[in-house]
Amino acid sequence: MAKLLYTLKLALMKQHIALLPQDTITTRQQVPKIRAFAIFITHIYAKWWLTCEKSVDAAWNDLTLYHHLQAYKAVDEGIAASAIKALERLRWYLTGEMLPLALFSSKVPNEDKHALASGILEHKPADLPMHISEQRFGK
Incomplete structure (x- = not known):
């Protein structure tokens, strides 16, 4: 679950990370992958994970x-x-x-x-x- 939360944090902090020197936290190739995974987490995975009580x-x-x-x-x-x-x-x-x-x-x-x-x-x-x-x- 930690990886999911960190991925969401990275996606939400994208604009702040872009202000840092290049490749400090993420590479340019990772940014679209992080966004795609964050979309998957929010639309598919989170609901599945949280609804099985x-x-x-x-x-x-x-x-x-x-x-x-x-x-x-x-x-x-x-x-x-x-x-x-x-x-x-x-x-x-x-x-x-x-x-x-x-x-x-x-x-x-x-x-x-x-x-x-x-x-x-x-x-x-x-x-x-x-x-x-x-x-x-x-x-």
């Missing part, structure tokens, strides 16, 4: 973030692609044990809850993608 909302928030990142490709394809790649590395927690938590989220529409519940009930316990912690974490 409960674990039951995590899967829904990640799905919503994924949809926002797909739309953000129209603004900055490079940042969106990098963020999607990072988000895909976080999918490890979407296991058979965690997905039913979405049934208790107030953010998930009822139609989606019904579809999730139906999908869970269609499978026998042996068919569900449950994993032993040793398999997931290598213990």
